[in-house]
Amino acid sequence: MSTxxxxxxxxxxxxxxxxxxxxxxxxxxxxxxxxLAHITHVRGFGVGGYxxxxxxxxxxxxxxxxxxxxxxxxxxxxxxxxxxxxVAISPDNPLYVRxxxxxxxxxxxADYLGYIMEAYQNRVGISGMHGKSTCTSMCAHTFLAAGANxxxxxxxxxxEMGGAYHVGGEEHFLFEACEYMDSFLDFYxxxxxxxxxxxxxxDYFTSLEQIRTSYAAFAAKTGxxxxxxxxxxxxxxxxxxxxxxxxxxxxxxTNKSSDYTAANVRYVGGKPEFDIxxxxxxxxxxxxxxxxxxxxxxxxxxxxxxxxxGISPELIGEGLSTFHGAKRRMExxxxxxxADVFDDYGHHPTEVRATLDGLAKxxxxxxWCVFQPHTFSRTAELFEDFVTAFENADRILFADIYTxxxxxxxxxxxxxxxxxxxxxxxxxxxxxxxxxxxxxNENVYAGDVVIIMGAGDIYRLYDLxxxxx
Numbered sequence: 027m028s029t030x031x032x033x034x035x036x037x038x039x040x041x042x043x044x045x046x047x048x049x050x051x052x053x054x055x056x057x058x059x060x061x062l063a064h065i066t067h068v069r070g071f072g073v074g075g076y077x078x079x080x081x082x083x084x085x086x087x088x089x090x091x092x093x094x095x096x097x098x099x100x101x102x103x104x105x106x107x108x109x110x111x112x113v114a115i116s117p118d119n120p121l122y123v124r125x126x127x128x129x130x131x132x133x134x135x136a137d138y139l140g141y142i143m144e145a146y147q148n149r150v151g152i153s154g155m156h157g158k159s160t161c162t163s164m165c166a167h168t169f170l171a172a173g174a175n176x177x178x179x180x181x182x183x184x185x186e187m188g189g190a191y192h193v194g195g196e197e198h199f200l201f202e203a204c205e206y207m208d209s210f211l212d213f214y215x216x217x218x219x220x221x222x223x224x225x226x227x228x229d230y231f232t233s234l235e236q237i238r239t240s241y242a243a244f245a246a247k248t249g250x251x252x253x254x255x256x257x258x259x260x261x262x263x264x265x266x267x268x269x270x271x272x273x274x275x276x277x278x279x280t281n282k283s284s285d286y287t288a289a290n291v292r293y294v295g296g297k298p299e300f301d302i303x304x305x306x307x308x309x310x311x312x313x314x315x316x317x318x319x320x321x322x323x324x325x326x327x328x329x330x331x332x333x334x335x336g337i338s339p340e341l342i343g344e345g346l347s348t349f350h351g352a353k354r355r356m357e358x359x360x361x362x363x364x365a366d367v368f369d370d371y372g373h374h375p376t377e378v379r380a381t382l383d384g385l386a387k388x389x390x391x392x393x394w395c396v397f398q399p400h401t402f403s404r405t406a407e408l409f410e411d412f413v414t415a416f417e418n419a420d421r422i423l424f425a426d427i428y429t430x431x432x433x434x435x436x437x438x439x440x441x442x443x444x445x446x447x448x449x450x451x452x453x454x455x456x457x458x459x460x461x462x463x464x465x466x467n468e469n470v471y472a473g474d475v476v477i478i479m480g481a482g483d484i485y486r487l488y489d490l491x492x493x494x495x
Contacts, residue, residue, distance in 0.1 A: 029113050029116060031136050031209060033137060033212060035141075036141040036214065039138065040141065042133070043141075046107040046131070047072055048073070049071050050073075050076070050102070050108070050109050051073065052109060052115055053112035054075025055077030055081050057182070058112075058139070058179065058204075059075075059110070059135055060087055061180075061189070062138060063092060075094050077096065078096065086189065098119070100120050103130075112135050113134055136212040136213070137212045140214055143214055146199035147216075148216055149199045151213055152331075153203040153205060154221025154257075155221075155237075156222065156377045157377070158204070160352060160355045162178070162181065162202045163355070164321075164324055165200050165328045166184055167186065168328055169345070170187075170192070172332070172337045174335070175198075177192060177193055177194045179199075179200070179202065182352035182354060184353070185350075185353075203215065205240060210244045214247060215244070216251070216252040217331055217335075218245045219255045219256075220245065220266070220267070221323070222260050226374055228403045228408075237262075242267065245270050248272050253272055254267060255327060255330045257327065258278045259278040275334065277323070285305055289301045297313075297314050297317050298312075298322050304339075310329070310342050312347055315350050316350065316351045317388060318383065319380070319384070320384070328342075329342050354371040356368050357369045360493040360494055361495070362476060363471060364472025365476055366390070366474075366475045367491070367493060368477045369485065370478070371480070372480075372481075373482075378416065379415045382415075385475055385477060392420040392470075393421075393474075393477065394419070394466065394476040395416060395476075396484070397416075397425070398426070399412070399425075399480070401427070401429060402427055402435070412445055413448050421454075423465060423466075424443075424453060425480070426441075427442055428483060441455075460490060463491055467491060
């Protein structure tokens with residue numbers, strides 16, 4: 027069972043932390059938690075943290091002088107004045123319980139992030155049920171390339187930032203706004219970007235109506251002088267913002283009445299090239315280095331946010347055209363028997379479909395897709411959508427469902443094997459990564475492409491593949 031978000035708000039957290047000198051992070055190895063630990067360390071606090079396993083993210087923090095523990099010993103909290111925790115921990119976590127016994131503040135990650143961001147002038151929150159990390163990375167690259175020096179907190183690592191965060195100036199704060207458990211309602215955006223709305227996280231959200239209500243509340247957080255930047259191709263987004271009373275800036279590919287639209291779209295080697303129009307007038311030309319029609323929409327959202335923040339159209343076009351993607355978002359990993367191999371974090375049917383559609387435009391002879399479903403609840407709720415999401419794949423290799431939370435219950439005895447059986451002869455289920463690796467190592471050829479997808483531990487497969495640069 028997850029631990030709930032706190033909702034103290036920035037003013038109360040500022041009061042709580044006024045005497046605090048040292049803050050401990052429970053679950054510090056998460057991509058957002060590690061970023062917050064770093065920012066807190068830079069701000070002059072003493073910082074320590076716990077995570078259940080060592081990773082590149084925890085090693086980076088340790089190299090900065092932040093002590094990291096990998097065992098649960100309540101004494102680790104001695105000397106610390108406050109705790110920041112991820113909601114993924116259980117309420118009986120020994121460190122969380124120890125903090126209660128000590129009477130020190132316990133603040134959830136989202137609530138703490140809301141407190142951190144209030145120091146910045148333009149707070150751009152990128153939200154959506156999928157695509158957030160890619161669009162946040164695209165914005166980060168565009169702002170950095172334009173010399174705007176933003177502070178960034180993303181869900182994906184970006185090469186030029188050397189990780190998932192960048193501590194820059196106090197004019198622009200770009201952040202990924204996660205909707206799970208309504209975390210984004212603890213944030214204070216001045217610009218709320220909404221990429222899409224559809225069903226996901228069925229372990230928390232029970233209906234699309236609930237999700238639309240949450241996104242409407244997120245947009246309303248912008249307050250006087252703020253704005254929402256919304257994808258008006260998406261009917262759920264339009265419905266969610268029907269009563270939004272702030273400044274509304276829209277973008278879309280099919281909805282030509284949108285403020286930002288794409289014109290003269292063509293694909294060169296599977297990668298989109300197009301003009302961005304602002305209210306019918308040419309703004310800039312973009313030749314993307316990443317594939318997929320979904321990245322046109324990401325570009326329009328990024329252009330709208332950058333334009334609103336004062337970045338020139340010329341620099342927007344240059345920034346978008348030099349964006350080469352983020353880590354684990356269609357990331358090229360090497361060659362296998364002459365085939366190109368890519369890594370992707372996609373775990374929602376819409377993400378799978380969009381990525382495979384982009385690959386289908388790139389001229390490969392066969393598309394191999396390795397997929398690790400993420401959580402029983404998502405796989406069960408969206409089962410029929412997953413069945414049709416792999417239409418552009420010639421071969422689909424399913425790994426077991428990854429359970430992100432150890433106490434997760436399998437609601438309908440859903441399984442990867444059942445998903446494979448429904449899809450038919452193009453798909454097979456494999457009981458372990460070694461069997462998947464053997465299938466790939468023996469049967470892919472030059473001219474093929476392999477895309478390995480999932481938000482769990484599917485990345486461990488690469489150690490078993492005979493990859494070449």
